[in-house]
Amino acid sequence: AQTVTQSQPEMSVQEAETVTLSCTYDTSENNYYLFWYKQPPSRQMILVIRQEAYKQQNATENRFSVNFQKAAKSFSLKISDSQLGDTAMYFCAFSYNTNAGKSTFGDGTTLTVKP
């Protein structure tokens, strides 16, 4: 079974600065998807960004971008111009498109943006 590891339980960043959250995963397959989800204090899980493994280009969504290193099985999330509303727990997730698309989640990184 695939595993997802987030090695940073907690991180903090000053408002307007840039922060990078790390994620590594383990799989023997070539076709899969990677995701970052955000969980603010409201508890709602929100999809932040998505990466298809066959695409070499790193995904970007406004202030959020990823650094996808397929050979290294690494999938980090960069948040630029951090805002107070970015304070949340962030989960990295892995999913095959087959096998009902079940996702495996990391244990999460709690990010605090300080004013």
Next chain:
Amino acid sequence: NAGVTQTPKFQVLKTGQSMTLQCAQDMNHEYMSWYRQDPGMGLRLIHYSVGAGITDQGEVPNGYNVSRSTTEDFPLRLLSAAPSQTSVYFCASRESGRNYGYTFGSGTRLTVV
């Protein structure tokens, strides 16, 4: 608004009681899943479904039952609640084709005393 609706948002049960967590989606998604979230452990898959009438076990299925009689609804039943089932429960759904990620419900915080 379209999305995944979970009820209730909070629940306290006594050990041995049973209950059903409701989940409904109006996006015509084929895939639906139930996850539990425990402190420091991320989300773990309980049961999932790839369509009406089809369900299967996930990583932590013991003590839970599911059924999927319609595309829209995917209830999770706790058969005999135990303190170890104290957790936050999330229902999620997604399309069956290209994987654009889950849409999650707002979660149910369950406490078993």
